[in-house]
Amino acid sequence: MKSIGKFLCNKWTIGSLLIVLFYGMCMVGIYFSGYKVVPSHLKDLPIAVVSQDSDSHALKKQLVRQLPFKHIKYNYSLKTAKTKLKNKKIYLIVNIPTNFQKKIINGKKTNLHFYVNEANPMTAVSGMESVAKTVGATVENKITKKRGEAIFTTVQLKQLKAQLAKAIKEAPQQAKAIQAQGTVAERKLKKQADSLYNPKDGGVSYKLHKMNKVKSGMNHTMAPFFLALAFYIGSMIGALVLYLAFSEFSQKIGKFKAYGMSELAILLISVIAPVCILGIATWLNNFSSTEFMKLWLNHGLELFAAMNFNFIFNLLFGQLGIMFNVPIMMIQIVSGAGLIPKLILPGFFKFMSFISPTYYAIQADFGVLGNQVGIGQHLMSLIYLSVVIVIINLFIVMMKKYSKAVISEQSLL
Secondary structure, three states, X not given: OHHHHHHHHOHHHHHHHHHHHHHHHHHHHHHHHHHOOOOHHHHHOOEEEEEOOHHHHHHHHHHHHHOOOOOEEOOOOHHHHHHHHHOOOOOOEEEEOOOHHHHHHOOOOEEEEEEEEOOOOHHHHHHHHHHHHHHHHHHHHHXXXXXXXXXXXXXXXXXXXXXXXXXXXXXXXXXXXXHHHXXXXXXXXXXXXXXXXXXXXXOEEEEEEEEOOOOOOHHHHOHHHHHHHHHHHHHHHHHHHHHHHHHHXXXXXXXXXXXXXXXXXXXXXXXXXXXXXXXXXXXXXXXXHHHHHXXXXXXXXXXXHHXXXXXXXXXXXHHHHHXXXXXXXXXXXXXXXXXXXXXXXXXXXXXXXXXXXXXXXXXXXXHHHOOOOOOHHHHHHHHHHHHHHHHHHHHHHHHOOOOHHHXXXXXXX
């Protein structure tokens, strides 16, 4: 019994408990606080209502008033709105086309149009598609029903008026009673029209248009998130192992030369590793050669920035830096905006996205895999971030002394 007590109370058993508690609480706290904004905050994403039909002003006003979004732009042209949608300034376009009202009146086929940008986090895309289908079906039913009721009741009311006129002519002394009966009959006709008319018979429908279309399959829609996460987790473990080499060689050739060699190693790893990792991804997802080259550049930059980012805490705390790098990795999963748009992230995660290599890598991947131009700004952000991180690491190396004792630290992996 004594041995059991000693084993359960020794520092490694207690340390194991503390590590489980630490990482478990980090994961629950970070993920739950980050993802609680979905779906309740999807209404905070901006959208646009564009009317190209001067006769549909009432419908446009009704849509602006009733759509479940806080920020609705209604002064854009369709061309401007599409540009904003591609650039992720808005997330949905509701378009009332030219002659929409006229076609309804003339009984011709017409459509209400919705536009969604697929090069976005899956939650935003699915949320906007759901809204488009719901609103489209609602408008379709209301308009076609109203049109059908008008057609039905117009014919019936004409017949009713003719019958009333004939009855009054034959018995003028009972005109009031006949008129009262006519009012009751008119109400019954309208009620009957409401219950009998089938909205599906109308000529109004809706169309959902997908811009920057991504290949079907969750492996494609989630590819930016999965790729960025794969490289970041690899960078975290890689930086820890590389720190062991830095610790050993800093004693032999000096810390500055060892740091310079560490940076050279990071650079070579950032060039070589993406080829193999993306090679498997290309085989599974059928990326084109152009997509492969752009992904290679993007994730090479991400890997360089991420390894240096993780290296900060290794240089400061040795192998214990993993205690900081793992929670930061969890934070980057949320702040990378691969699952939910940055616009609706809680403030802390929104701030962290500015210093998150995964954020810029994910956004660039959305551009590459969604056939979108303008990924250069994200690649430049990765370069700027890398330069700043390298300077921080160099400063730490300058200020900190690395003794031989560092090499004998026990890994917590």
